[in-house]
Each structure stands twice: as C-alpha cells, then as structure tokens.
Amino acid sequence: MSAWTNRSHCVGTVPGGDRVVAHSVWRAAWQRAGVTVLSVVADGRAMVDHLITDARIVGPSRVQRGDIAIDGAEIVAVGADLSGEPSSVIDADGRVALPGMVDVHCHMHDPALFPEDIDFATQTASAVAGGVTTVVELPTQTPVTTVSAFREKREACERLAHVDFGLVVGNVRDADLDADGLVGAGTAGFKTFTADPYCADDRTIVDLMDRVGDAGSTVRVHCETQGLMDHARAGIEGDAPELYPDSRPLEAELAAIDQMGWFAEYADCPLHVVHISSGQGAREGARFKARATTPITLETCPQYLAFSTADVPEKGPFLKVNPSLKSPTERGRLWDAVQDGTIDLIASDHFPIHRENRERGWEDIWEPYAGLPTVESNLEFLVSEGVHTGRLSWPRLCELVCARPAREMGVYPQKGAIRAGTDADIVLLREEEWTVSAEQLAYNGGWTPYEGCEWSAVADTVIANGEIAARDHEVLSTPGDGAFLARDTRS
Numbered sequence: 192m193s194a195w196t197n198r199s200h201c202v203g204t205v206p207g208g209d210r211v212v213a214h215s216v217w218r219a220a221w222q223r224a225g226v227t228v229l230s231v232v233a234d235g236r237a238m239v240d241h242l243i244t245d246a247r248i249v250g251p252s253r254v255q256r257g258d259i260a261i262d263g264a265e266i267v268a269v270g271a272d273l274s275g276e277p278s279s280v281i282d283a284d285g286r287v288a289l290p291g292m293v294d295v296h297c298h299m300h301d302p303a304l305f306p307e308d309i310d311f312a313t314q315t316a317s318a319v320a321g322g323v324t325t326v327v328e329l330p331t332q333t334p335v336t337t338v339s340a341f342r343e344k345r346e347a348c349e350r351l352a353h354v355d356f357g358l359v360v361g362n363v364r365d366a367d368l369d370a371d372g373l374v375g376a377g378t379a380g381f382k383t384f385t386a387d388p389y390c391a392d393d394r395t396i397v398d399l400m401d402r403v404g405d406a407g408s409t410v411r412v413h414c415e416t417q418g419l420m421d422h423a424r425a426g427i428e429g430d431a432p433e434l435y436p437d438s439r440p441l442e443a444e445l446a447a448i449d450q451m452g453w454f455a456e457y458a459d460c461p462l463h464v465v466h467i468s469s470g471q472g473a474r475e476g477a478r479f480k481a482r483a484t485t486p487i488t489l490e491t492c493p494q495y496l497a498f499s500t501a502d503v504p505e506k507g508p509f510l511k512v513n514p515s516l517k518s519p520t521e522r523g524r525l526w527d528a529v530q531d532g533t534i535d536l537i538a539s540d541h542f543p544i545h546r547e548n549r550e551r552g553w554e555d556i557w558e559p560y561a562g563l564p565t566v567e568s569n570l571e572f573l574v575s576e577g578v579h580t581g582r583l584s585w586p587r588l589c590e591l592v593c594a595r596p597a598r599e600m601g602v603y604p605q606k607g608a609i610r611a612g613t614d615a616d617i618v619l620l621r622e623e624e625w626t627v628s629a630e631q632l633a634y635n636g637g638w639t640p641y642e643g644c645e646w647s648a649v650a651d652t653v654i655a656n657g658e659i660a661a662r663d664h665e666v667l668s669t670p671g672d673g674a675f676l677a678r679d680t681r682s
C-alpha cells in the first residue's frame with residue numbers, strides 16, 4: 192500500500208531576515224507575529240502540495256523512474272530525485288504512473304432516458320474510480336443540436352461532474368444547425384448515425400459534413416448500414432441472446448465505414464469513426480487514412496477486444512451492445528489493428544443501465560437497450576490484457592487512451608501527458624492479481640460484463656486536478672469538482 196506521511200510545513204522569514212520552518216498550523220500565529228510566510232525555502236526547493244516519489248512514469252516513448260511534484264491543480268516538476276517541501280508524499284513504490292485516461296465516448300447524462308440515480312455525477316464517479324479523469328459526453332435519446340441546448344447541458348453537467356468533461360453535439364438528424372455557434376460554444380464534435388434509432392439519411396450526413404468541415408470541427412459517425420441490418424433481422428426467429436449478433440452483420444459495419452469515408456472526402460470534413468467492432472472494419476477505415484486527403488480517426492472499444500460471439504452463450508444480455516460483438520477471428524484482427532497503429536484511440540462507449548433491466552434480455556434479447564457500463568474497467572482491462580500479455584507497450588497504451596484522445600478533444604497536452612505545466616491528472620497502477628466483481632466497483636448499476644475476469648492491474652490512486660479523487664475504486668471526489676473543457680479547434 193502507499194505510504195503516506197504528512198509533512199505540512201510553512202517556511203517564512205522573521206523581521207531581520209532569518210528563516211524559520213514550522214508546522215503549517217502555526218501559519219496564522221506567525222503572520223500575527225509579523226513573520227512573512229514564503230512559498231519557497233532558502234535553497235530553492237519548491238513548496239508543493241503533493242510529491243509522488245519512485246514512480247515508473249509513462250511518457251510518449253519510454254517509461255522512466257522518477258518523481259512528480261504537484262502544486263495546486265498543476266504538475267510543476269517531473270524528474271529524478273526531486274526535492275521539495277510537500278504537504279504530502281505519495282510513495283509510489285515503483286508503481287506505474289500514467290496520465291489520467293481521457294475517454295472520448297461516454298453516455299452518462301440523459302434525464303429523459305436514464306433513471307434518477309444514473310446521471311453525470313454517479314457515472315463520472317465511476318469513471319474516476321477507474322482512472323478516467325476526462326470524459327466526453329455524447330447525447331443518447333435527448334438531442335443537443337442548438338447552442339441553447341448545449342449551454343443548458345453544460346451547466347447541468349458542471350454541477351454534477353467529478354472530472355473534467357467535453358460535450359458532443361448530436362444526435363444530428365437535421366443538418367440545419369448553427370455549426371459555427373456550436374463550435375464557438377466549445378463542442379468536442381458532432382455525432383450522427385447511419386443506423387436506427389437515430390438514423391440520418393445520406394443527404395443530411397453530407398450536408399452536416401459540409402457545414403462542420405467549414406466550421407473546423409469533426410463529424411463522428413456510428414457506422415452500420417440500417418437496410419442491411421433490417422434484412423438480417425427479418426430472417427431471424429426467436430428471442431435468445433445468441434441471435435443478437437446475427438442481426439448486426441459485419442458487412443453492415445464495413446459498408447457504412449466505406450460510405451462515410453467517401454462522404455468525408457467529398458465534403459472535406461474530418462471524420463471520426465466511433466466504436467469499430469471488427470478488424471476488417473479497422474482495415475476499411477485505414478484505406479481512407481492512407482489517402483490522406485481529410486483527417487480520419489479510428490476508434491474502438493475494449494469490449495470488442497475482450498469479447499466475441501463465442502462469449503455470448505455464457506454472458507447473454509450482459510454482452511448486448513451496438514455494434515454487436517463479432518467472431519473470434521475479427522476480435523484477433525482488431526487486436527492486430529490496435530497493435531500496428533491502425534486504430535488511433537480506444538474509448539469506452541460507456542452506457543449505464545441497471546442489472547434488473549438488462550437481465551430481462553435472457554427472456555427476450557430484443558427488449559433491453561443495448562450498451563455496456565465499462566468506463567471504470569477499461570484501463571485495468573487494457574493493462575491486464577494488453578500490456579501484461581505483451582500486446583501493447585506502456586507508451587502505446589498511453590497514446591491510445593491518454594494522448595491521442597486528448598488531441599482529438601483539442602486539450603493536449605493540458606490533458607493526456609505527465610509533464611511540467613500540465614494538469615495534475617495521474618493514475619498510479621498497482622500490478623496485482625484480482626478477480627473482477629461488480630461489488631468492488633463504484634458503478635451503481637450492479638453489474639459489469641467483465642464479472643469473473645482475472646486481471647493483473649488495479650487503479651490504486653487516481654489524482655484529478657491535483658486532488659486525490661479515488662483510491663482502490665473508492666471515490667473521494669465530489670460532484671462539481673470537474674469543469675467543462677472547450678475544444679480548441681486550432682490543435
């Protein structure tokens with residue numbers, strides 16, 4: 192466990208110039224006595240709030256042993272053997288220090304859809320418990336397509352947020368919107384669908400890309416072709432969970448990624464393909480990256496790396512997700528695409544729902560809403576099944592879940608990097624064997640698709656904006672601690 196010592200000292204000068212050091216509880220008494228309280232001691236050592244010592248710090252190209260000094264909400268120094276006068280010392284004892292994870296695809300706040308206890312407060316609490324210190328919230332059922340709706344949602348989320356956040360405009364089904372005004376309001380991007388229940392027609396998507404490209408932002412598309420899925424569904428009889436993946440064939444994803452790639456090139460608009468569920472889907476997207484005419488970002492989610500159709504008989508409705516899970520072969524190919532750089536970033540597509548609701552899917556898989564509550568578990572999964580199996584290096588993991596998502600959001604290096612001058616968002620990971628159980632998670636829906644998985648990493652200590660926000664999945668932050676982050680479209 193982390194060793195904690197409280198060495199809270201004030202340093203000051205008395206009239207005459209001598210320096211004194213004493214416990215900070217005497218600060219007020221000193222000031223009354225005419226002592227000037229300094230922030231820096233005689234030998235230049237900085238007064239800081241937290242000093243993390245002996246961490247294995249993950250950078251863009253290597254892992255380096257060292258210390259991290261935090262003052263207020265900011266990292267003020269990173270290096271070997273930092274000295275200083277910290278209020279607290281966190282002895283990392285060789286643990287890995289990653290930048291706080293940046294999850295650019297979360298569904299966390301929709302009072303018209305989610306029950307009362309599932310809101311931006313409980314879901315960002317779940318995020319921070321798992322090492323996610325920045326989230327991007329995407330609309331679910333309630334559209335946010337006007338500047339006033341955007342501002343309203345921003346204010347609601349600001350009151351509830353445990354971590355810093357961005358907001359996406361969506362789900363766009365009518366391209367007649369104020370793209371410049373929404374970019375000016377700081378949106379992280381615009382979301383639309385080629386599939387129900389928020390399906391937009393081809394003309395609408397092209398019009399949207401045209402406007403959003405001109406406004407300097409990005410269109411995110413859920414890529415599955417609805418007509419193909421309608422055809423597949425019509426041929427399925429029965430209600431068993433195993434039938435669900437058959438209703439959303441691989442070809443629906445491939446066709447839509449291909450079409451959206453051409454649309455984005457035609458409209459000259461940056462495209463972000465969300466939640467790619469197959470290795471072939473990643474390859475399809477890569478064709479457009481190779482042409483390099485307009486930027487294209489390829490996202491996948493851990494559920495498509497963790498599970499395949501082979502897991503559905505056992506886990507049933509607890510793996511109901513859109514796009515659906517694909518074959519074990521596609522899952523393997525998707526890992527290849529993550530390893531070789533085809534996939535740009537990994538996000539959760541977190542979707543919260545109560546256990547009782549989802550359990551109904553054992554009887555009728557078509558009934559419950561699809562989606563998995565995974566924001567809290569993704570980092571531990573990717574370390575256990577990615578880094579510890581040799582599939583990913585620590586720097587590649589950092590690129591996939593910290594640096595690249597932060598760039599996509601326009602907030603790098605403020606987020607997504609451990610370096611002096613950036614936000615003090617840090618996860619210390621403890622490498623330890625454990626069996627995943629929903630009971631140990633902060634998530635309040637009562638289940639996880641990862642129940643029973645054997646993992647080898649725990650989010651030990653999570654620091655958000657310089658404060659210790661969670662330890663061992665126990666949340667210490669409070670609603671309102673997080674702030675809205677506007678996307679800087681110049682980055």
Ligand SMILES: [Zn+2]
Nearest residue numbers: 296298329540
């Ligand atoms: Zn989503």
